Amino acid sequence: MATLKINENEKLSHIAPEIYGHFSEHLGRCIYEGLYVGENSDIPNENGMRKDVVEALRELKVPVLRWPGGCFADEYHWKDGIGPKATRKKMINTNWGGVMEDNSFGTHEFFELCRQIGCKTYINGNVGSGSVREMSEWIEYMTFPGVSPMADERAKNGHPGPWKVDFFGVGNENWGCGGNMTPEYYGNLYRRYQTFVRHYDKAAPIKKVCCGANVDDAFWTEGVLKTCFAQPQPDFAHGFMDFLSLHYYVHPGGWKHKGSATQFDEEMFYTTMAKALYMEDLINLHGSIMDKYDPAKKIGMSVDEWGGWYDVEPGTNPGFLYQQNTVRDALIAGITLNIFNKHSDRVRMACLAQMVNVLQAVVLTEGPEMVLTPTYHVMHMYRHHQDGDLVRSALSGVKTVGAGSAAVPQITESVSVKDGVLTVTLCNLSATDAETVDVELENGPYSTLLESRIVASGDIHDYNTFEEKDKVIEKDWNVTGTDRGVRVELPAASVVEIRLQK
Numbered sequence: 477m478a479t480l481k482i483n484e485n486e487k488l489s490h491i492a493p494e495i496y497g498h499f500s501e502h503l504g505r506c507i508y509e510g511l512y513v514g515e516n517s518d519i520p521n522e523n524g525m526r527k528d529v530v531e532a533l534r535e536l537k538v539p540v541l542r543w544p545g546g547c548f549a550d551e552y553h554w555k556d557g558i559g560p561k562a563t564r565k566k567m568i569n570t571n572w573g574g575v576m577e578d579n580s581f582g583t584h585e586f587f588e589l590c591r592q593i594g595c596k597t598y599i600n601g602n603v604g605s606g607s608v609r610e611m612s613e614w615i616e617y618m619t620f621p622g623v624s625p626m627a628d629e630r631a632k633n634g635h636p637g638p639w640k641v642d643f644f645g646v647g648n649e650n651w652g653c654g655g656n657m658t659p660e661y662y663g664n665l666y667r668r669y670q671t672f673v674r675h676y677d678k679a680a681p682i683k684k685v686c687c688g689a690n691v692d693d694a695f696w697t698e699g700v701l702k703t704c705f706a707q708p709q710p711d712f713a714h715g716f717m718d719f720l721s722l723h724y725y726v727h728p729g730g731w732k733h734k735g736s737a738t739q740f741d742e743e744m745f746y747t748t749m750a751k752a753l754y755m756e757d758l759i760n761l762h763g764s765i766m767d768k769y770d771p772a773k774k775i776g777m778s779v780d781e782w783g784g785w786y787d788v789e790p791g792t793n794p795g796f797l798y799q800q801n802t803v804r805d806a807l808i809a810g811i812t813l814n815i816f817n818k819h820s821d822r823v824r825m826a827c828l829a830q831m832v833n834v835l836q837a838v839v840l841t842e843g844p845e846m847v848l849t850p851t852y853h854v855m856h857m858y859r860h861h862q863d864g865d866l867v868r869s870a871l872s873g874v875k876t877v878g879a880g881s882a883a884v885p886q887i888t889e890s891v892s893v894k895d896g897v898l899t900v901t902l903c904n905l906s907a908t909d910a911e912t913v914d915v916e917l918e919n920g921p922y923s924t925l926l927e928s929r930i931v932a933s934g935d936i937h938d939y940n941t942f943e944e945k946d947k948v949i950e951k952d953w954n955v956t957g958t959d960r961g962v963r964v965e966l967p968a969a970s971v972v973e974i975r976l977q978k
C-alpha cells in the first residue's frame with residue numbers, strides 16, 4: 477500500500493487554467509472536418525463549426541486554443557484567410573501532406589470558434605516567412621478599436637469591433653520548421669517583431685510568447701534568453717516576453733520509428749511512461765535557465781505542444797498525423813498534467829497537440845460521427861484543477877514498475893484546492909497490478925466525498941472506436957472513508973480523481 481500525505485493548508489502555487497489548453501493546426505483533419513465543416517455541410521453546424529465537437533469541447537472547459545500552427549504558422553499569410561470565401565487564395569500546405577488549403581477557415585472563423593467554445597485565444601504569428609509589417613497589421617486588424625486601415629478592413633469583412641487576442645506567439649519552432657535559425661538570430665528577430673505587437677487595449681495587453689526549446693535544447697534556451705530577455709521597465713510593463721515555450725512529444729520508439737498507437741508490448745508501454753515522466757526533467761532543465769534571468773518567475777513556461785506521437789494509422793495519409801488513442805494515452809495525459817500542476821509556479825500555459833483528429837487528440841471524427849478518446853476523459857476529470865491552488869502533497873511506499881531505463885514509479889499524483897474543495901488526481905502506471913493508496917489529510921477534516929471518478933479499462937491497449945464509443949470512459953469509482961481521509965484502490969493502468977469538501 478502507498479500513502480499520500482496532503483498538507484491542504486500549504487498552498488504552493490496557482491494552477492493557471494491555461495495549463496489545460498489545446499492546439500489546433502491546419503494539419504490533416506484537425507481544422508477542416510474536425511472542427512469546421514462550413515455552413516453548407518449536412519453535418520449540424522453553427523456558422524460552419526461542428527455542433528457535436530463544440531459541445532464536447534465546452535464540456536471540457538477548454539481554457540485556451542492555439543492556432544494556426546505549428547509549422548503551418550510560419551507559412552501562413554493571414555490576409556489569404558479574410559474576405560469573401562470564394563475569392564480567398566488557395567495554397568499548398570507544404571508541411572502537411574501537400575494538400576490544397578482554401579483558406580476558408582481564417583481569422584474571423586477562429587474567433588468565432590473560440591466564442592462558441594468559450595475559450596481564450598492564442599494566435600501564432602509568422603516570423604519564418606512573414607514580415608514585421610504583416611505581423612503588425614494582423615495585430616491591428618484583430619485588435620485596433622478605432623479608425624485605421626486594418627480596422628476598417630475588418631469592419632468591411634463583417635466585424636466592426638475588435639477581438640481580444642489573449643496570447644500571441646512570435647514564431648513557432650524557429651530552430652526548425654520556422655526558419656532553422658540560431659538562438660541569437662531568432663532572439664534578435666524576436667526583439668524586433670514583438671515590438672510591433674502593439675497593445676491597443678492597454679487594460680488587457682496581449683501576452684507575448686517567445687519561441688523556446690525543442691526537448692532538451694538548453695543551448696537554445698540560454699541563447700534566446702541571453703539575447704532577448706528584458707526585465708519589465710516602469711513604462712514597459714511586460715519586458716519583451718510573457719512566456720517562453722517548450723515543445724516535447726513522447727515518441728515511444730524514437731523519432732524515426734515511433735511505433736504503433738495501438739499495438740505495443742509491455743516494454744514499450746513502460747518506455748512510454750518513462751518518456752512521459754521525462755517532461756519533469758525538461759521543466760527543471762529549462763526552468764533553471766529561466767530562473768537565472770527571471771528569478772521572480774514573472775515569465776511563464778508555455779508547453780504549447782505536448783502529447784504522444786506515433787506512426788499514423790495504417791492506410792491514412794502520412795502527412796495527416798492521424799492516430800488512435802488508448803489507455804496508454806490516458807496515462808500520458810494524467811502523468812503530464814500532474815507534472816504541470818506540480819510545476820505551476822513556472823508552467824503557466826500548455827497546449828495538448830492536437831485537439832481533433834491529429835496526434836493525441838481529445839476528439840476523433842469520421843464524417844458525421846464523433847468519438848471522445850480516453851485522453852478526453854482524463855482532461856475532463858482534471859478540469860477541476862483549473863484555477864485551483866496546488867497544495868503540498870507527497871507519496872511514500874511507492875513501488876517501482878517496469879525495468880531498466882523504463883523503470884518508473886507506480887503512482888503519480890497532484891492535489892489542488894479551490895473554493896474549499898480538494899481535488900486529488902492519481903495515476904497507476906502499472907500495466908498489470910492494482911495498488912491501494914491511503915490518502916491522508918494532515919489538517920482535515922475534508923469529510924464529504926463530492927465525487928470519485930476513474931478512467932480505466934481491462935487492457936492497456938483498449939480504445940474507443942466509432943462502433944464502440946464507450947470502451948474507455950470516465951466512470952464513478954468507490955473510495956472508503958478512514959480516520960485521516962480516504963482509501964482508494966487504483967486498478968492497473970488507471971487514472972483516478974477524488975474530490976473532497978470540508
Ligand code: AHR
Nearest residue numbers: 545546547548648649829
Ligand atoms: O504538432 C505537429 C507539429 O509538431 C507542429 O506543427 C510543429 O510545431 C511540431 O514540430
